[in-house]
Amino acid sequence: MKKELRLMKGNEAVAEAAIRAGADGYFGYPITPQSEILEYLMEANPAETTGMVVLQAESEVAAINMVYGGAACGKKVMTSSSSPGISLKQEGITYIAGAELPCLIVNVVRGGPGLGTIQPAQSDYFQSVKGGGHGDYHLIVLAPASVQEMADFVDLSFELAFKYRNPVLMLSDGAIGQMMEKVYLSPQKERSKVFPDWATTGKPATRERNIITSLDLDPNGMEMHNHKLQAKYNEIREKEVRYEEFQCEDAEYLLVAYGTSARVCQKAVLLLREEGIKVGLLRPITLFPFPTKRINELAGQVKGILSVEMSAGQMVEDVLLAVNGKVPVKHFGRMGGIVTTPEEVVENLKSKIIGG
Amino acid sequence: MTEEIIIAGFGGQGVLSMGKIMAYSGVMQDMEVSWMPSYGPEMRGGTANVTVIISSERISSPVIRRFDTAIILNQQSLDKFESSIKPGGVLIYDSNGITRHPERKDIAIYRVDATEEAARMNSSKTFNMIVLGGFLKVKPIIKLENVIKGLKKSLPERYHNLIPMNEKALQRGIEIIQKV
Incomplete structure (x- = not known):
């Protein structure tokens, strides 16, 4: 199918690409310079077309925990924010990484530290690639450099997130979020009706309970879990390098x-x-x-x-x-x-x- | 071909939308385009500017400090951007409210008195289209017909009845722009 040509802002491209990727839910809270993502989704109202849920949460913390919940059910869910808001989300992000759940987080970076400024920056690199939250975990981090990549990486992020059961972060910045360029949009994908076997979709008689948690009070169990996570990160290092x-x-x-x-x-x-x-x-x-x-x-x-x-x-x-x-x-x-x-x-x- | 343009003026003069229509026109002509607005404190404090790049090749940096053409619509913007025009480049300005006129000798300077003309035409909202018409005359890199197509693309359908008025304004701009 032929791709549709549009002239769009990077933020709008993320939003439109999320609908087209067949995302199940977006949970966000406004902050410059990324508010157009939420605004675009609200106006597009995909609940009436694809059934995608778009919700403005009461805070960034609430939004990331809604993502946690949706991801635990095997849904394609995402959130977006800009630097100070991403800092607020860090607790939820490390829980999601610990619980090995797929999701997409978009950071349209602005200058820091603190409330900083609303202009573009790239000073969230450490936070993005070295942790951000506590514990030994990694996000898969994609860095779009054009409006086209803002669109393309949404689908790629979901693909990688589900492949590795790992949160994916798109690390963008105010310039790419705000500028308009040509973008070729992929055709609409159906929202998935089948869910991964680990998802908490209700326990049938035929299998054990699925448990989603980042907690294990037994340190031996926790060390085993960490070894498993590290093996996954090594596999990602081996297979997913892009440049x-x-x-x-x-x-x-x-x-x-x-x-x-x-x-x-x-x-x-x-x-x-x-x-x-x-x-x-x-x-x-x-x-x-x-x-x-x-x-x-x-x-x-x-x-x-x-x-x-x-x-x-x-x-x-x-x-x-x-x-x-x-x-x-x-x-x-x-x-x-x-x-x-x-x-x-x-x-x-x-x-x-x-x-x- | 690559044309790097800055449009700068007051918020509300239609600076960003003029840039947007230029970018759409470029798309209609199968060119690469980028549109990078000022969205920060500037936008909130009254002045607005946008960088538009139209190119036959892939666009590298959307953020630039030197321009082939500057379209300047107030004194602050003239003071800020006159020195950023490349030697041999073009400056287009509306003299309304200008107290210190451009001084550079190594660029081509054009005046398009769009504020005055818009008032005469009794349609202040097409002010930016008069300016854009002036640009098309000086730098015919985008065709008028593609600007009309770009207008159709960028305006919501409920405003399409305004297109003939905008077309008239573009024509007027082409007629009144003059070299200084």
Whole structure:
């Protein structure tokens, strides 16, 4: 079936893609710069077409716990928020990860810390990939860099979430949420009528009870559960790494950036190449699992690497681990809601890496 | 071909919607487009701007600081963006309320007195379409017919009766824009 072309904001694309992916429920609470997700869904009112539930909860905490409940029943459920709201959701997120339930969480990141600002930032990287909540768990983290990916990754997120019984986080930012681009939308999927065998859908006489919990008072049992989780994360590291390379074939220097920064860096690559400087860009699409192996390989080819992120330097730690001392690695990025410009990336590659 | 445009003015002048219609027109012409609004404190404090990129290739950064064309609709925006136009670029402005006119010598400057013209036409709401008409004259990268198609796409159907009036405003803009 032919895909439908629209001009949409990133936030609207997430909402429309959720309906089309056959999601069963969205539970949210408004916060700039992602309120259009809830607004779009409310206006679209999919309850009347696909039967998808859209609900504005009384708080972020309530919304994530509604997701927990829906996910426990084997439903395709999601929530979205922006940085301060995502912080509020962390308790629920670690419970969902501990209980091994699939769901989608969308973070349209704004500048922090605290209430911060409503402008775009990427300073929630640590929170997204290193935990956020307590305990040894990982989310699968996808970083869309276009409105098209805001749409495409919704379906992909649900697919991965159910495949691994693991929450998936889409880590976007205010720029991608607010900008409009062309987007090709997938056809409407039916909402699933069959549920996974672990789902709490009512106990028939033919099987044992399904129990969804993140609690085990027996530490031996809890350690076993942790081993099982770690084995799953290792499988995800093995099979689900996604990245995109831009002009890396002959690159002598490398930029590493995701999301909006990756778009800015694409332009920087073009500007630098006009000057005859051979630069490539590696764009991680999955932040967990991180493209560690590929970055390590590229470190064998280039003279230095600049990690660009709208933060004080978070992802650069994973780049450093991947490079493992092979070549110099530096960070550049604006903070607090200021979007880095291509010209600034050009200057910083020159001063920190080429001349450094 | 890549055209990087900033449109800046007061909130309520139709800055964001002008950008949106440009972007839709680009889509109608099978081009790549991006539309990046100011949505922050600026929007709440009265001034609004939007960056529109129309390109025959995949668009890299939607956030840019240097522009091929600046469409400027108030003094604050002129002060802020005059220096961001690339040498050889284009500045289009409405002189209404402007006390310090643009000074650069290395860009082409055009005046489209749309506020005045809209008042004369007795339709202040088509102000932004007069400006857009001026842009089409200076930078014919999008065709008028595609702008009309873009208008149809971006306006809810209940407003389609307003399209002829907007078309008239576009035509007027094409006629009145003049090089400074």
